[in-house]
Amino acid sequence: MQDLTKIVDMVTKCNWLLLILVAMVSVMITATSFYLGVVAGGLIVAVNFHLLKRTIQKDIRPEKVMEKGRSLTGRVLIKYYIRFVASGLLIFLLISNHVVHPLGLLTGLSVVVASVFLVTVLVVTRLYFKEAV
Amino acid sequence: MEFLVGSVWAAGLAIGIAAFGCGIGQGLGLNGAMSGISRNPEAAGKIQVNMLIGLALIESLCIYALVVSLILMYAHPALQAATAAIGGH
Numbered sequence: 001m002q003d004l005t006k007i008v009d010m011v012t013k014c015n016w017l018l019l020i021l022v023a024m025v026s027v028m029i030t031a032t033s034f035y036l037g038v039v040a041g042g043l044i045v046a047v048n049f050h051l052l053k054r055t056i057q058k059d060i061r062p063e064k065v066m067e068k069g070r071s072l073t074g075r076v077l078i079k080y081y082i083r084f085v086a087s088g089l090l091i092f093l094l095i096s097n098h099v100v101h102p103l104g105l106l107t108g109l110s111v112v113v114a115s116v117f118l119v120t121v122l123v124v125t126r127l128y129f130k131e132a133v
Numbered sequence: 134m135e136f137l138v139g140s141v142w143a144a145g146l147a148i149g150i151a152a153f154g155c156g157i158g159q160g161l162g163l164n165g166a167m168s169g170i171s172r173n174p175e176a177a178g179k180i181q182v183n184m185l186i187g188l189a190l191i192e193s194l195c196i197y198a199l200v201v202s203l204i205l206m207y208a209h210p211a212l213q214a215a216t217a218a219i220g221g222h
């Protein structure tokens with residue numbers, strides 16, 4: 001349990017670290033619109049992940065699940081759609097006004113997925129070497 | 134003109150199908166998590182963590198589809214040429 005909570009903290013930290021790293025690299029080697037895309041996309045998904053984490057930790061607790069049952073599923077999904085519409089609007093404004101480069105935005109939006117994969121590789125590697133010793 | 138119509142159709146289908154699939158996926162994931170927690174409340178923490186990561190990955194797929202469909206409609210490389218060819222700005 002302790003380890004699993006640590007994994008979520010690791011993913012959250014890795015999100016911000018990766019965002020800073022990718023933003024710094026894109027500032028150095030790409031155009032302004034690409035850099036803006038990376039930063040905007042990274043911020044959108046990092047905030048989304050944070051809100052998702054808060055929703056799950058707040059709403060999906062044993063006592064609430066026992067009390068409200070499956071109606072909680074609808075509640076979480078409604079919150080998901082609200083978040084999705086908000087981020088969709090933001091992305092729409094950014095792309096339709098040509099504020100950001102679409103590929104930069106896609107790179108920024110991949111920050112959470114990349115950090116989940118990074119943390120998974122890290123944890124599996126640790127587990128493998130722990131077992132080998 | 135056909136190019137623009139095709140782009141709009143592709144964008145609509147892309148986000149529609151992606152949202153449909155992601156909605157079903159998230160619903161199934163949440164359903165499984167709820168069942169798991171109600172059967173074994175002590176495992177709630179473990180289930181929460183796995184669900185959080187799973188939902189984040191599913192959600193990012195839908196956001197990718199949204200970006201692709203917006204690119205098709207507003208930032209397609211050939212869009213300006215196609216709009217100019219039909220007399221638009």
